[in-house]
Amino acid sequence: YWPAFACAIVPAEILADWPTFSIKQALMFAAVNILEAVLTAVFLKHSIGLPLKLDRLRHVALFGFFALVLASGLAALLGAAVYTATADGEVSYWANWRIWWFGDGLGLLIITPVLLSWFQPQIQDKPSPTAKRLPEAALLLVTTIAVGIWIFSQSEYLTNQFPVSPMLLLPMTIWAAGRFGMRGAASINLLIAAISIYCTINQLGPFVSMQAADNVLRLQEYIAALALSSLTLAALLQELNLQNEQLKILERAIDAVNDGILIADARAKDNPIIYAVSYTHLAGDSQMTLP
Numbered sequence: 001y002w003p004a005f006a007c008a009i010v011p012a013e014i015l016a017d018w019p020t021f022s023i024k025q026a027l028m029f030a031a032v033n034i035l036e037a038v039l040t041a042v043f044l045k046h047s048i049g050l051p052l053k054l055d056r057l058r059h060v061a062l063f064g065f066f067a068l069v070l071a072s073g074l075a076a077l078l079g080a081a082v083y084t085a086t087a088d089g090e091v092s093y094w095a096n097w098r099i100w101w102f103g104d105g106l107g108l109l110i111i112t113p114v115l116l117s118w119f120q121p122q123i124q125d126k127p128s129p130t131a132k133r134l135p136e137a138a139l140l141l142v143t144t145i146a147v148g149i150w151i152f153s154q155s156e157y158l159t160n161q162f163p164v165s166p167m168l169l170l171p172m173t174i175w176a177a178g179r180f181g182m183r184g185a186a187s188i189n190l191l192i193a194a195i196s197i198y199c200t201i202n203q204l205g206p207f208v209s210m211q212a213a214d215n216v217l218r219l220q221e222y223i224a225a226l227a228l229s230s231l232t233l234a235a236l237l238q239e240l241n242l243q244n245e246q247l248k249i250l251e252r253a254i255d256a257v258n259d260g261i262l263i264a265d266a267r268a269k270d271n272p273i274i275y276a277v278s279y280t281h282l283a284g285d286s287q288m289t290l291p
Contacts, residue, residue: 006034021087028082036075036104040067051120054113054182060235064228067112068105076101095213102220109227110193113186136179144172144188145195151206152199166196166206166222173230181238185230193223 013030014023021029043066044052048059080097091099151164169192176184199205200219207219 009034025086032075032079036071039071043071054116054235056239057235060232067108072105073101099216106220106224109224110190113231114190117183117186140175144191148192148195152196153204155204170226173226177230177234182234185234189227189230
């Protein structure tokens with residue numbers, strides 16, 4: 001599928017950059033983005049394996065290091081060089097590198113978990129909102145939108161008598177991670193990022209009081225802090241739930257080992273959790289093997 005992805009990146013980059021940048025610049029930016037995607041895929045394939053799932057705390061940590069830090073940082077070296085050499089501006093190379101690195105890394109951090117959590121089969125994740133949980137999901141969505149717009153729609157944030165903090169949205173991400181798992185956390189992160197970016201572009205909210213480059217950096221740091229915290233929490237809770245279920249299965253196996261049973265993990269092919277065989281009634285002995 002790589003040729004198809006590469007062909008899709010080029011026109012998308014040209015449309016996104018036009019008319020600010022020329023076709024030549026857009027093509028060079030597209031080449032850098034393709035390189036970044038390849039580096040990210042190679043790093044994650046060798047560190048986590050395929051299919052990529054952010055269902056373990058270790059997986060989230062490896063994703064953060066290889067995708068957000070290493071691949072984005074290396075690609076930003078080329079991207080900043082292209083921008084510094086072809087664009088007019090007074091921003092230094094390292095300032096351009098920092099903006100490029102944070103921007104691309106933030107895109108991976110916000111978009112990738114949404115795609116992985118919604119378009120891959122879920123094993124041991126929080127269930128999708130059912131009829132009983134739809135009211136809570138709707139309440140979370142409406143509350144996040146209302147609080148987000150209230151925080152980021154203020155045009156005179158610093159002069160308000162009671163300035164509101166953007167960290168008031170942190171409980172929403174915790175709520176989403178705790179109650180709806182990786183899907184909930186990733187979706188709420190995307191929503192908060194969309195609201196905060198839109199308002200900041202229109203000179204609203206708490207991240208418009210400094211120079212443009214500093215405002216961008218502060219906004220990126222804010223979104224990254226919320227997203228990493230909630231994704232880490234969702235992965236940790238998911239891993240703990242899986243371990244608790246495995247312990248319950250093991251406990252049932254130990255209790256029933258004298259009866260001679262086979263207990264396997266029905267969620268995974270050819271991956272039994274416990275194989276217990278009893279010889280108590282036949283030879284007065286018992287045996288239990290674990291994979």
